[in-house]
Amino acid sequence: MGMLRISLLALLSHWRRHPLQFCSILTGLWLATALWTGVQALNNQARADYARAGALLASAAQAQLVARQGERFDQAAHVQLRRSGWPVSPILEGRLSIAGKEPSTLRLLGIEPLTLPREASIAGQLTTGFDLDGFIGPPGQAWIAPDTLLRLGLKAGEQPLSGDGQRLPPLQVQAQLAPGVIVVDIGHAQTLLRAPGQLSRLLLPKAFAALAPPLPVELAAILRLQASTDTDDLQRLTDSFHLNLTALGMLAFVVGLFIVHAAIGLALEQRRGLLRTLRACGVSLSGLIGALTLELGLFALLGGLAGVISGYLLASLLLPDVAASLRGLYGAQVAGQLSLSPQWGLAGLAISLLGAFLAGCSSLLRTMRLPLLALAQPQAWRLAQGVWLRRQVLLAIVLVVLAMACWWFGDSLLSAFVMVTAVLLTAALLLPALLDAALAVLTRFSRGPLTQWFIADSRQQLPALALALMALLLALAASVGVGSMTEGFRRTFVGWLDQRLSADLYVTPRDTPQALEISAWLSGQPGVDAVLPNWRVDTRLQGWPVQLQGIADHPSYRQHWPLLEQRSDAWTQLAAGQGAMLSEQLARRLKLGLDDDLLLPTDQTEQHLTIVGLYADYGNSKGHVLVDANWLRRYWREARVSTLNLRMAPARVPELKAALEQRYGLDSSRVVDQSSLKRWSTEVFDRTFAATAALNSLTLGVAGVALFISLLTLGQSRLGQLAPLWALGVGRASLVWLCLGQTLMLALLTVLLAIPLGLLLAWCLVAVVNVQAFGWRLPLHVFAGQLLQLGLLGLLTSLLAAAGPLWQLARRQPAELLRQFADEP
Amino acid sequence: MNLNRALALSLALLLGACEQTPEPRKSYAGLGRDAAAFLQVERGRALQFPADHGAHTGYRIEWWYITANLTDEQGRDWGAQWTLFRSALRPGPEVPGWNSPNLWMGHAALSGPYGHQFSEALARGGIGQAGVEAQPFLAWIDDWSLQGVPGQGLQQLQMQASGKDFRYRLQLRSDGPLVLHGNQGYSVKSGQGQASWYYSQPFYRVRGEIEREGQHYPVTGLAWLDREWSSQPLTAEQHGWDWFSLHLEGGAGLMLFQVRQTGAEPYRAGTWINADGQAESLRSDQIQLSEQAWTVQENGRKVPTRWQVRVPDHKVDVQVEATQAHAWMGTSFPYWEGPVRISGSHGGRGYLEMTGY
Numbered sequence A: 001m002g003m004l005r006i007s008l009l010a011l012l013s014h015w016r017r018h019p020l021q022f023c024s025i026l027t028g029l030w031l032a033t034a035l036w037t038g039v040q041a042l043n044n045q046a047r048a049d050y051a052r053a054g055a056l057l058a059s060a061a062q063a064q065l066v067a068r069q070g071e072r073f074d075q076a077a078h079v080q081l082r083r084s085g086w087p088v089s090p091i092l093e094g095r096l097s098i099a100g101k102e103p104s105t106l107r108l109l110g111i112e113p114l115t116l117p118r119e120a121s122i123a124g125q126l127t128t129g130f131d132l133d134g135f136i137g138p139p140g141q142a143w144i145a146p147d148t149l150l151r152l153g154l155k156a157g158e159q160p161l162s163g164d165g166q167r168l169p170p171l172q173v174q175a176q177l178a179p180g181v182i183v184v185d186i187g188h189a190q191t192l193l194r195a196p197g198q199l200s201r202l203l204l205p206k207a208f209a210a211l212a213p214p215l216p217v218e219l220a221a222i223l224r225l226q227a228s229t230d231t232d233d234l235q236r237l238t239d240s241f242h243l244n245l246t247a248l249g250m251l252a253f254v255v256g257l258f259i260v261h262a263a264i265g266l267a268l269e270q271r272r273g274l275l276r277t278l279r280a281c282g283v284s285l286s287g288l289i290g291a292l293t294l295e296l297g298l299f300a301l302l303g304g305l306a307g308v309i310s311g312y313l314l315a316s317l318l319l320p321d322v323a324a325s326l327r328g329l330y331g332a333q334v335a336g337q338l339s340l341s342p343q344w345g346l347a348g349l350a351i352s353l354l355g356a357f358l359a360g361c362s363s364l365l366r367t368m369r370l371p372l373l374a375l376a377q378p379q380a381w382r383l384a385q386g387v388w389l390r391r392q393v394l395l396a397i398v399l400v401v402l403a404m405a406c407w408w409f410g411d412s413l414l415s416a417f418v419m420v421t422a423v424l425l426t427a428a429l430l431l432p433a434l435l436d437a438a439l440a441v442l443t444r445f446s447r448g449p450l451t452q453w454f455i456a457d458s459r460q461q462l463p464a465l466a467l468a469l470m471a472l473l474l475a476l477a478a479s480v481g482v483g484s485m486t487e488g489f490r491r492t493f494v495g496w497l498d499q500r501l502s503a504d505l506y507v508t509p510r511d512t513p514q515a516l517e518i519s520a521w522l523s524g525q526p527g528v529d530a531v532l533p534n535w536r537v538d539t540r541l542q543g544w545p546v547q548l549q550g551i552a553d554h555p556s557y558r559q560h561w562p563l564l565e566q567r568s569d570a571w572t573q574l575a576a577g578q579g580a581m582l583s584e585q586l587a588r589r590l591k592l593g594l595d596d597d598l599l600l601p602t603d604q605t606e607q608h609l610t611i612v613g614l615y616a617d618y619g620n621s622k623g624h625v626l627v628d629a630n631w632l633r634r635y636w637r638e639a640r641v642s643t644l645n646l647r648m649a650p651a652r653v654p655e656l657k658a659a660l661e662q663r664y665g666l667d668s669s670r671v672v673d674q675s676s677l678k679r680w681s682t683e684v685f686d687r688t689f690a691a692t693a694a695l696n697s698l699t700l701g702v703a704g705v706a707l708f709i710s711l712l713t714l715g716q717s718r719l720g721q722l723a724p725l726w727a728l729g730v731g732r733a734s735l736v737w738l739c740l741g742q743t744l745m746l747a748l749l750t751v752l753l754a755i756p757l758g759l760l761l762a763w764c765l766v767a768v769v770n771v772q773a774f775g776w777r778l779p780l781h782v783f784a785g786q787l788l789q790l791g792l793l794g795l796l797t798s799l800l801a802a803a804g805p806l807w808q809l810a811r812r813q814p815a816e817l818l819r820q821f822a823d824e825p
Numbered sequence B: 001m002n003l004n005r006a007l008a009l010s011l012a013l014l015l016g017a018c019e020q021t022p023e024p025r026k027s028y029a030g031l032g033r034d035a036a037a038f039l040q041v042e043r044g045r046a047l048q049f050p051a052d053h054g055a056h057t058g059y060r061i062e063w064w065y066i067t068a069n070l071t072d073e074q075g076r077d078w079g080a081q082w083t084l085f086r087s088a089l090r091p092g093p094e095v096p097g098w099n100s101p102n103l104w105m106g107h108a109a110l111s112g113p114y115g116h117q118f119s120e121a122l123a124r125g126g127i128g129q130a131g132v133e134a135q136p137f138l139a140w141i142d143d144w145s146l147q148g149v150p151g152q153g154l155q156q157l158q159m160q161a162s163g164k165d166f167r168y169r170l171q172l173r174s175d176g177p178l179v180l181h182g183n184q185g186y187s188v189k190s191g192q193g194q195a196s197w198y199y200s201q202p203f204y205r206v207r208g209e210i211e212r213e214g215q216h217y218p219v220t221g222l223a224w225l226d227r228e229w230s231s232q233p234l235t236a237e238q239h240g241w242d243w244f245s246l247h248l249e250g251g252a253g254l255m256l257f258q259v260r261q262t263g264a265e266p267y268r269a270g271t272w273i274n275a276d277g278q279a280e281s282l283r284s285d286q287i288q289l290s291e292q293a294w295t296v297q298e299n300g301r302k303v304p305t306r307w308q309v310r311v312p313d314h315k316v317d318v319q320v321e322a323t324q325a326h327a328w329m330g331t332s333f334p335y336w337e338g339p340v341r342i343s344g345s346h347g348g349r350g351y352l353e354m355t356g357y
Helices: A002-017 A019-055 A076-083 A132-136 A146-152 A186-192 A206-210 A233-270 A272-280 A285-330 A342-368 A378-409 A413-445 A449-500 A512-523 A555-560 A570-575 A584-590 A629-635 A650-664 A674-717 A719-727 A732-773 A784-810 A814-823 B002-015 B024-032
Strands: A064-067 A089-098 A104-111 A142-144 A171-173 A181-185 A201-203 A223-226 A505-507 A528-541 A544-551 A579-583 A597-601 A606-615 A623-628 A640-648 A671-673 B061-072 B077-088 B102-112 B115-124 B130-133 B138-141 B144-148 B156-163 B166-173 B186-188 B195-212 B215-230 B238-248 B253-261 B267-273 B279-282 B288-296 B302-311 B316-322 B335-344 B348-355
Touching: A002 A019, A002 A272, A002 A285, A019 A233, A019 A285, A019 A342, A019 A674, A076 A201, A089 A186, A104 A146, A104 A186, A142 A146, A146 A171, A181 A186, A233 A272, A233 A285, A233 A342, A233 A413, A233 A449, A233 A674, A272 A285, A285 A342, A285 A674, A378 A413, A413 A449, A413 A732, A449 A674, A449 A719, A449 A732, A449 A784, A505 A650, A505 A674, A512 A528, A512 A640, A512 A650, A528 A597, A528 A629, A544 A584, A544 A629, A570 A579, A570 A606, A570 A623, A579 A584, A579 A597, A584 A606, A584 A623, A606 A623, A623 A629, A640 A650, A650 A671, A671 A674, A674 A784, A719 A732, A719 A814, A732 A784, B061 B156, B061 B166, B061 B195, B061 B335, B061 B348, B077 B130, B077 B138, B077 B144, B077 B156, B077 B215, B077 B335, B077 B348, B102 B130, B102 B138, B102 B156, B102 B166, B102 B195, B102 B335, B115 B156, B166 B215, B195 B238, B195 B253, B215 B238, B215 B348, B238 B302, B238 B316, B238 B335, B253 B302, B288 B316, B302 B348, B316 B348
Parallel strands: A104 A181, A142 A171, A544 A623, A579 A606
Antiparallel strands: A064 A201, A064 A223, A089 A104, A089 A201, A142 A181, A505 A640, A505 A671, A528 A544, A528 A640, A579 A623, A597 A606, B061 B077, B061 B215, B077 B102, B102 B115, B130 B138, B138 B144, B144 B156, B156 B166, B166 B195, B186 B195, B195 B215, B238 B253, B238 B348, B253 B267, B267 B279, B288 B302, B302 B316, B316 B335, B335 B348
């Protein structure tokens, strides 16, 4: 034990003399853990919020009765069922806009606490300390989650006004409530939503629903039983989003570990003498390894702690963007604030320990095999590296085969990511060999001793810099790939939006009767060219949630609905009720193509339609089918009007919007003009990739740090190579420029390799990962300007990384250079 | 006594479905607010039927309460309870819709040789899920109902309810008159003047069918209806009560209750009912009650399940023993309620209710 302490103290003394190395190991672990735990924090928060939303009643897990037609039904049905012995509980829900400095729309949920099934309690609120009198009121209570309250900028006890000027019950904070939801008594809900006597659904206790009793005949015409589904759609739909984030976090983690690996490796090189001395003093090999492992563990703990803290900060910075994109893409409500369990922090520390061990294990292995009397000679190291290079190339070939196999046989997001990882690792492993080969070629063309030295010395530096350059390569390639994908997607998306959002005004009526009323009124208004109702049915195909949209036969669809593939008579077939069009992602999921037969199970029968067209439906996490409205209404009595699309004189839009809002009591979220909708969609898009972009640039930063540390540590051992040149008459300034040139040459070669790799990655992302994750394939765009910019950024990073060590070199005293010769044995 | 129990029950409603019994002091303090705005029970008003069979909105608390002593074809004792409570959250008349001030609570129980089952139903007023109509008489909550015959007042009733593993459907018929307790229905509940309107129909003969775990049993027997409404809570010192409704052999009936109070003798009162329906109010000093044996209930509480009851003025000296000692009602507000057998100076059957244990 005493021996271990002494060896540990001896080992630790090294860091006192090399604080920079100490910092670099810590920085590596810190950055790696921070990025990884940050991403995990985002994922955990989102998943916890899905669980909160899922725990809210009326989620998919609860059996319920819903209207066959329209969104709502008369509460007389509820009373009739109760009096027939059905233990139903009424729910009224809707969107409620809250007036304020920043008006926002929330989900309003009206419940009836007396009849609520026990298992449907709102996150445990009804079991303890529930104040029935207070909840029912007057004035009642409006339950709201603390994060939602904060987002609205309101305080508990306040009574905000709704968009149409009604006062809400006093707000009461309920910590466990899902974000973006207000829960009130059903009576208040009917008033606030202006739906007197109306209900949205009736909840059933699971045990009762399991008996599947037949509905009374007169109610069976109005209501239908929606069985509970065990799987949580939100969790499933957002899986790919979170996997994407995880992959980015993983990349950052790996890059961070490159730093640690480089720094630990260097520390080992420098401590060879010390290790030899300790062994010679009688410290056993196992004792030495134990001390080194302990040292590594200390580093991991320190770096991990710092990483967990910064990971938390990073996540809280990114969370608003992530929450916004989840809301926009999936309608998932995620809090704008983090609330994490201690497990998350412990997991962060564990991953730091694991990372440190992974990064340090090759050094530990080398220590175990350390020949007691061998000298640390860079050239010998380079020679030994030759063996490593060959092994790396072999490994790379195996990885290439793996990537090809994944591409060819894989049909999951996981296999897509394995493929991307394999491609990136292959490139990283081949980098030293490729750089070496490139330098070898350059040697042949080099004339003059200094030029030859320049190239040869660069080759000699390669092994030490290889890992840092690999990190740079990965970070740059990821930037190129993700950048190309994002920018390409953006252009495709905006073009698609322009075409698809062709109506001038979009109206979301409260229910179908109101839709028909509005439609009739609008037809008589001057300046309105067409009112196109969208009929909608939500169903499932092969277990996947699918929206059926029924449209009228109108030329505007032919002109403005962009199709990826179509039959020549597509729109005619659709209007005739013989054809259907599918969104790209649904077609992929169902493995169907043009001219295939689509089977749609209705209430009573199954209907067959021919697939006559495929279209892009970016951003929709559910499947989408386009059919004729009349056909849809014939077979689905529950079809309802989801929106009215208005084509009209653009100049009259504001006037008509105001008239609609006033006449039908619709808040502004229900009457949206084209430009607002486009702006909103683009905003969602931008925020979706904001987190990606942020993580990406951080990764590039981490690679820069890796390069900086490698150069710094290399700089100290390079005096031996530089001293002879200085002795031969090369000035110190020239030496600095030569070294800078060497770094930039290596960086330039890496950048040149990173660009094709990045493009390959971009292709993987748009053609493989996106298809698996979201179901859509995007065209691959190459943006020369973006590539140039990233290339320069890579060089700039290297330049900045090289600056510090070179500045040190420039300040070296001639005496130090002279001492190199004195040290020679 | 029923009134007090019902008030506490309404409190249980107000406090939600919490498992533990509310602290009496705190609860009554809660009930005390704007008590004055409710209609008050005042001496001198004559009850009017059938109108008074219906709901008295404006009063805080009210109930329709039936207990039946039944015998199956094998001669075994059964008991059935059907209760509907109305409790007002605030004063004022009934309004249609969810803004109604009224809450409704139903309790149903079946006691017999296979144990004691009970069920509870809760409903908001104003939407038709529960309510009471006077003419023709109908009281209901969900699919439980107590239904009269047009023009017959409460003389003929069909009573039905169900719960997990039990169900009953009973026909009740009485030729006897209604019995008004206290002074023409004005019934005093404590030495401090708390009172309620209180009348009974103790003369029902019952025929019908009960069902337990899928087994059907035809039954016959006797039943007792209580109607009571008030706005006044118990005093803070009153912490529980014991209530007896007894059908004595020979056709007479006896209603007795005591309110147990801290630091004082229990407040007792009752009514002696002759077989022809003639009623005589009993004062506290005419009634002697003493616990004889205790039974530990499922929740660990000890409850007296055998009593000695004496009313010397009517030569009553009987032992009253629960036929099912574990008739615990684990509802929102838990209490004990079950059928009893009478032996001693008189034979007979009846119902016993005990709270605050």
